[in-house]
Amino acid sequence: MVLYKHGETLYQGTKKLIAENLDKLANEYIVPAFPTHVDADPLEKAQAGELLLKAVRKVWDDHTSSLSKLRDVLKYMDRVYTKSKQVPEIWDAGLLSFIEHIVRAPIQGHIISAVLNQLFDERADVSVYKRDLEPVLLRESEAFYQKEGSHLLETCDAAEYLRRVESRLDQEESRAHHFLSSQTSLPLRRILEEKLISPHLSTIISMPNSGLDVMIDLDKIDDLARLYRLFVMVPAGIPTLRKALRETIIRRGRDINSASLSLEGEEAQEDEDVEKSSKAKGKGKARAGNAGSQVLSLALKWVQDVLDMKDKFDKTWSGAFQSDRDVESSTNEAFEAFINMHEKAPEFISLFIDDNLKKGLKGKTDAEVDTVLDKTITIFRFLADKDVFERYYKGHLAKRLRLGRSVSDDAERNMLAKLKVECGYQFTQKLEGMFHDMKISAETMQAYRNHLATTSAPDVEISVIVMTSTFWPMSHSGSPCNFPAELLKTAKSFEQFYLSRHSGRRLTWQPSLGNADIRARFNSRTHDLNVSTYALVILLLFEDLADGTSLSYQDIKSATAIPDTDLQRNLQSLACAKYKILKKHPYGRDVNPEDSFTFNADFSAPLQKIKISTVAARVESTDERKETKDRVEEERRHQTEACIVRIMKNRKHMTHNDLVSEVARQLSSRFQPNPLNIKKRIEGLIEREYLERCEDRKSYNYLA
Structure with missing residues (x-):
């Protein structure tokens, strides 16, 4: 018909057919279901609305089924006629007819009312759940888990208790998802947390033979991880x-x-x-x-x-x-x-x-x-x-x-x-200085050996470390010791060489820090001994003595000028330790001023080379420990004052609290200063006019 220019007739005829079919369906399904009592009982009204919506749904299903078939038959018309005439395709025209003949007045108001009633009913069901069912469920759950918590604590150890609680949480989560409203999940979870976790935090941790200590001792990482997961759920858990x-x-x-x-x-x-x-x-x-x-x-x-x-x-x-x-x-x-x-x-x-x-x-x-x-x-x-x-x-x-x-x-x-x-860097500055001294000393010794190669070398070979006194832990004055002639000659040789290269410097020998390798001849064999410099000086006293000749403690002290403490330690190492190079009279463990010593010509040992270790100083006595503590405190006083001056020189003006806080912060990398001590150091600097107290009595100025 479209080909023969009768497209208009076909299009309008189809629309008329659709309208007639809708009227027929309306009379068959909707009219019988139409509400007759406007002021009916709410229940009857709801039932009537439901019947009306079902009737409308029936008509809609039949209508769309018919439209689908018509669209298939009239594809050519939709493709050619409707596009040229700019009219709706037959499917769209059918939907418009449904709205006009079915949805609009007089039925529109009743459809809207029926839909709203359905929504109200749905809401009423939720309200009933929230009002009547959920409170009972939560109340009963609370009572159940109250008893459950007490029961589990009595029958389970800590690890098993945590496993049961975690299992309960998973079960309730699944139960809420499948059988209850999703809104119930959170309050139900809170009940479990409040009844099974929060009240028992300390009890779980301190359970004998199974608590936190035991878990840590036995490396129960899984149990500890479970404990953490559960504890993190409640506010007091992690604290x-x-x-x-x-x-x-x-x-x-x-x-x-x-x-x-x-x-x-x-x-x-x-x-x-x-x-x-x-x-x-x-x-x-x-x-x-x-x-x-x-x-x-x-x-x-x-x-x-x-x-x-x-x-x-x-x-x-x-x-x-x-x-x-x-x-x-x-x-x-x-x-x-x-x-x-x-x-x-x-x-x-x-x-x-x-x-x-x-x-x-x-x-x-x-x-x-x-x-x-x-x-x-x-x-x-x-x-x-x-x-x-x-x-x-x-x-x-x-x-x-x-x-x-x-x-x-x-x-x-x-x-x-x-x-x-x-x-x-301040902490390691002196330590790095020690490494620098070692490097320079190695270079100096190489230069000294080159120098000896062109001159007459001393009989004793020497290796010297020149230590900067401010870097190394040693006495600035040096320990006294009378070197034998052969040692003194060697020391003077190096000293002259060094001072010729570094004018204005002064060398102080530290025999308490040195050591020596010597070859000693005994009756059975010769041994190479490694001893301290003090021990070397002591042994050289016996070199020209006849066998069996003794030297008293006072003789050795007078000849060497070694301080009593060092002398006793070195004599003890030579005469009372494992390798007895000297014999002490009377025999005993400690060295006393009344003792005398002879060279032990009968000494023998399986090893050719022997190291004679100096007997270590005793652990600090109470007085020595107090002296060490006093030295540390003195250093801290100087460091605190230097820090205060450095800060005030930079800031010029600071309040008391700010200055104390900044000093404590800067010194914390070395020690924890007491605020009272900082205050004392500030007072001392004010007296020496490094600082002045302001009129407000709460702040200070730096005096250049």
């Missing part, structure tokens, strides 16, 4: 965990400290008992370096125990506590607390580093040593008195450098770099 971790770390740390102190006390008592026994019998055996070796063994054990504990808690923190920064802060505070409870912590840490940087360590590669030192730095970081550590470290480093005992120059400088990162 409770942090407190418990801090307490357990400090308790464990105190045990390590106590073990160290008790071992030290036992060994000190043992030494005292041996000494008393020796005196009673009139004889004894000195143990060279005994006190020093005891301190070293205690230090190594203490530091290793602390490192092992730090490793354990680091693994727990990363593996179970999701690297929680708040938890890390608490563990660090705890380590800092117990480490600073041990008065020898600075010395022990320095000894541990010293032991790892010495030559001759077995079973450790450079990488392993570096790893250990990295871990040690984490403990060093917790030290409050870093200036005390520096004092010990400087002494240990000086000994390694003087005796050539460093595992490598790179390892030493790597350690210095670590300390520099932690404390700044």
Whole structure:
């Protein structure tokens, strides 16, 4: 028909057919379902509305089914006629007819009313759930989990309790998702948290044989991770965990400290008992370096125990506590607390580093040593008195450098770099100066050997380290000692050479820091001995004496001028230790001013080369420890005053509180200054007119 120009007739006829079919469907389905009582009962009204909507849906389904078939038949008309005439396609025209004949008045109002009633009914169902069902569900759940929590605590250990609670949470989440309103999930979860977790935080952590301590001891990472996941759900969970971790770390740390102190006390008592026994019998055996070796063994054990504990808690923190920064802060505070409870912590840490940087360590590669030192730095970081550590470290480093005992120059400088990162360049300035002195000394000795090659060389070969007095831990005046003629000649030769190259300088010999290699002839064989410079001077006194000739303690002291303390230690090393190069009369462990000594010509040992270690000085007495503490306090006073002047020179004017805070901040890398001491130093600087107090009495000005 479209081809024969009858498209209009076909289009209009189809629309008429659609309208007639809609009227037929309306009379068949909608009219019987049309509401008849406007003011009917709400229930009847709702039922009538539902019937009307079902009738409309029936008509809609039939109508769209018919339209679909018509569209298939009239595709050509839609493609040609409707586009040329710009009229709706037959599908769209059919939808418009449905709106006109079915949806609009007089039925439109009733359809809208029926839809609204359906919505109101749906809302009413939710309201009933929220008003009647959910409160009962939550109330019963609360009572159930109240009993459940008590029951589980009585029947389960900590790990099992946590597993049950986590399982309950998962079950309720699934139950709410499948059977309840999604809105019930959150209040139900809160009930579980309030009844199974919040009230029992401390109980779970402190359960005997299964709580936090046991989980940590047995490396129960999964259980600890579960504990963290559950604790993080409630507000008090993480604070409770942090407190418990801090307490357990400090308790464990105190045990390590106590073990160290008790071992030290036992060994000190043992030494005292041996000494008393020796005196009673009139004889004894000195143990060279005994006190020093005891301190070293205690230090190594203490530091290793602390490192092992730090490793354990680091693994727990990363593996179970999701690297929680708040938890890390608490563990660090705890380590800092117990480490600073041990008065020898600075010395022990320095000894541990010293032991790892010495030559001759077995079973450790450079990488392993570096790893250990990295871990040690984490403990060093917790030290409050870093200036005390520096004092010990400087002494240990000086000994390694003087005796050539460093595992490598790179390892030493790597350690210095670590300390520099932690404390700044001022902390390592003197330590780096020691390395510089070693380098310059090596160059100087090479130049001196070249010089000797062109002149008459002394009989004794010498190797000198020229140490800047402000860098090295030593007496500025030098220890007195009368060198034998052959040693004095060699010393003068080097001194003249050095001063010819460095005018205006003064050399002070430090025999207490030196050592010597000598060849000694005994009846059975010859031995090469490595001894201290003092021991060398003592042994040379016996060189020209007849066999069996003795020298008294006073004779040796007069001839050598060695101080009593050093003289006794060196005589003890030569006559009372493992290798008895001299004989002491009377035989005994300690050296007294009444003793006399002879050369032991009958000495023999299986080794050709023998090192005679100087008997270590005793552990500091109470008076010596007080003297050391006083020296540290004196240094701190100078550092505090220098810091105050430096700050005020830069700022010119500061309030008291700001100045104290800034001084404490800048000095914290070395030690923790007391605000009262800072105030005293400020008063001292005011008296010396470096500062002046302002009229407000609360601030200061810098005086140029």
